[in-house]
């Protein structure tokens with residue numbers, strides 16, 4: 001049976017996914033449990049925030065997508081200040097509880113923010129733009145590491161965009177987007193997946209074995225991509241594209257690119273029977289991250305579980 005795509009799971013999907021993963025890979029229980037708690041809390045916070053209207057609060061221009069510019073690039077977040085603040089504080093509470101060993105770091109970030117010395121809007125903008133100097137400066141002021149701060153911002157923005165998603169769909173509907181980065185937020189994928197190529201679409205996307213989709217590591221948006229192309233460096237040279245498959249689980253593999261050295265886990269949903277939400281599938285395949293890193297490849301993006309190591 002072909003599994004359903006569950007890119008936007010609810011709390012119950014996450015709970016079920018946790019049980020499935022623990023049953024299958026008991027050794028991963030601590031890490032999967034922590035991140036499933038965060039994932040469930042994120043879904044809850046996004047729901048509490050309610051749908052946030054993107055066109056009302058952001059100055060979005062669909063025509064820029066046609067030039068390959070993601071929707072949220074350089075968009076001012078000033079009108080989202082209230083929602084961002086609310087999400088930031090809710091996420092702080094969750095992370096303090098889940099990662100109690102980091103509680104001091106998070107309370108120091110919170111103090112900095114409460115004293116008006118951490119401009120959340122500017123920092124969010126910097127995070128989205130990959131401006132590492134702004135992140136470094138803020139982390140130093142809060143006497144914490146960039147990874148700890150990044151984990152907080154990652155989740156805050158992830159929730160924010162999740163709440164904006166219903167009103168963003170109009171912008172990306174029927175969009176032909178063959179970039180390796182997300183059309184909404186510009187982030188790289190944390191996982192890809194293959195589905196049956198039985199629906200409509202260009203022949204060149206099918207490439208003899210299912211259609212490939214990329215799943216955004218930050219906002220969870222999924223978009224179709226060319227199968228034999230590296231999302232990180234765009235090379236379509238098939239000699240540069242390799243993949244390594246799990247021996248026990250044939251639906252799980254990791255794609256690696258010899259040209260740029262990036263790797264991306266991939267799940268073949270035509271073969272998989274467990275139908276995990278994409279972010280849970282990505283965490284459950286962390287053994288492939290370990291394998292690829294040991295072989296000298298680097299992840300396409302930083303993920304919540306490689307930010308806290």
Ligand SMILES: [Zn+2]
Pocket residue numbers: 182183184185186187216217218219220221
């Ligand atoms: Zn995204």
Ligand SMILES: [Zn+2]
Pocket residue numbers: 230231232233234235257258259260261262
């Ligand atoms: Zn590459």
